[in-house]
Amino acid sequence: MSETVRVRFAPSPTGDLHLGNVRTALYNWLYARHMKGVFILRVEDTDKERSTPEHCENLMDIMTWLGLKWDEGPRVGGPHEPYLQSQRTELYEYHLGRLKEKGLVYPCHCTEEELDLERKRQMGRGHMPKYGGKCKKLTPDEVKKLDADGKTSVLRFAVPPGEIVMQDEVRGEVTFPDDQLGDFVLTRSDKSPTYNFTVVVDDALMKVTHVIRGEDHLSNTPKQILLYEALGFTPPKWAHLSIIKGPDGQKLSKRHGETSVESYKAKGYLPDSFLNYLALLGWAPKSGEILSLDQMAAEFDLTHVGKSGAIFDPVKLHWMGSQYLVKMSLDDLTRAVLPYLADAQLFSREQARARFDWLKQVVDVVRTSMGCFSDITKETFYFFSDELHFESAQSEEMKAQKPLMEAFHKAFSGISEFNGDNFLQAVREVGKTAGVKGKALYHPLRLALTAREDGPELVKIAPLLGKT
Numbered sequence: 001m002s003e004t005v006r007v008r009f010a011p012s013p014t015g016d017l018h019l020g021n022v023r024t025a026l027y028n029w030l031y032a033r034h035m036k037g038v039f040i041l042r043v044e045d046t047d048k049e050r051s052t053p054e055h056c057e058n059l060m061d062i063m064t065w066l067g068l069k070w071d072e073g074p075r076v077g078g079p080h081e082p083y084l085q086s087q088r089t090e091l092y093e094y095h096l097g098r099l100k101e102k103g104l105v106y107p108c109h110c111t112e113e114e115l116d117l118e119r120k121r122q123m124g125r126g127h128m129p130k131y132g133g134k135c136k137k138l139t140p141d142e143v144k145k146l147d148a149d150g151k152t153s154v155l156r157f158a159v160p161p162g163e164i165v166m167q168d169e170v171r172g173e174v175t176f177p178d179d180q181l182g183d184f185v186l187t188r189s190d191k192s193p194t195y196n197f198t199v200v201v202d203d204a205l206m207k208v209t210h211v212i213r214g215e216d217h218l219s220n221t222p223k224q225i226l227l228y229e230a231l232g233f234t235p236p237k238w239a240h241l242s243i244i245k246g247p248d249g250q251k252l253s254k255r256h257g258e259t260s261v262e263s264y265k266a267k268g269y270l271p272d273s274f275l276n277y278l279a280l281l282g283w284a285p286k287s288g289e290i291l292s293l294d295q296m297a298a299e300f301d302l303t304h305v306g307k308s309g310a311i312f313d314p315v316k317l318h319w320m321g322s323q324y325l326v327k328m329s330l331d332d333l334t335r336a337v338l339p340y341l342a343d344a345q346l347f348s349r350e351q352a353r354a355r356f357d358w359l360k361q362v363v364d365v366v367r368t369s370m371g372c373f374s375d376i377t378k379e380t381f382y383f384f385s386d387e388l389h390f391e392s393a394q395s396e397e398m399k400a401q402k403p404l405m406e407a408f409h410k411a412f413s414g415i416s417e418f419n420g421d422n423f424l425q426a427v428r429e430v431g432k433t434a435g436v437k438g439k440a441l442y443h444p445l446r447l448a449l450t451a452r453e454d455g456p457e458l459v460k461i462a463p464l465l466g467k468t
Ligand code: GLU
Pocket: 010, 011, 012, 044, 199, 212, 213, 214, 217
């Protein structure tokens, strides 16, 4: 029988979850489901300054909102508790002790300034910066003296010589040449263990079989492989996912717009549409682009994850969102957009209760243009406003068409109740008299009625206008 697949998502609770984090969580979740394995949530909260319990709770709330349930981890427990690194100190101490016994670590008293100088010198000579190993040569007496003098120290792992070759499920064979890795730090001067050490201890003890994470951790992998060997643990399989880039090809960041999942939740994206979009950032399912979580899980495989960087495209996310919104019932969608209209002070909950059928018709007219619930405000504000605010170019255009606008005004004031037919008839008559048709006729009218350049057909809008 083959071994049960065990994967983990290991976020650091130092801020809002980022799109890239969630794609990593999703691929782990999908792989676990596909392989009928176990999905673990482990919280890497060893950075005492930046990790907070609030961030930790938030990230679990977001995972729950997304529907990415974890089989083991905080809130649900599991056989390898605790799942918060801050509560696993004794385990790290124990395994550090094993490395000490084997003589594989040594204290380093170099100061930040000394290390900085060393780095600068190496870079000045065009070399990759790495720790030169000065403190490895200290005798036990010298170490004792430095300690007695109150000099703080970190513990470094003595990197053995030799190149490191690894197989990556996404990137294929990756070789790390000999002599590139300096002796790296396992515990800081306050004795707290570093990421590279805790991650290996935890992944090994939690019996993680596949480490699926962002490519930004690829350079940590040789260090972790060495620690697996030093501790006598079997390394997992590795899969490093390409980073997500912005439309300009640079690493996705705030410059490109919202990057926290929280903000997409606040905008009113449906979690399934959001995950569906993220799933496509690096994976091309064979059965088309729109898939439920279950369908994705049935199809997902690491061998079909691409190694070239995926581009985050807000336009496509919007499109994906709209594919899910059109599937909602009109009643549900209308109820879902209500808070956004109320928050924007366009239409109160009381008004909505009194005019629910009308509101439903308004929502129906614009629903195909919406990617998320909050889009309702920009798509419909003109239905709720007595006075519209025009851009100066819009005002210019209407001014230039003054006789036409007056003719519309006159024609419409003769109609007591609009419907599609009498609206169209009035517009056509105005056009005929003025000798204008097509865009020249409809565009100024659209501006006057909606203060927008585009939108649903006017014949659908007009009967619903002026009724708030
Ligand atoms: N805490 C690390 C991060 O959030 C986890 C990296 C890993 O998956 O090994 O980047």
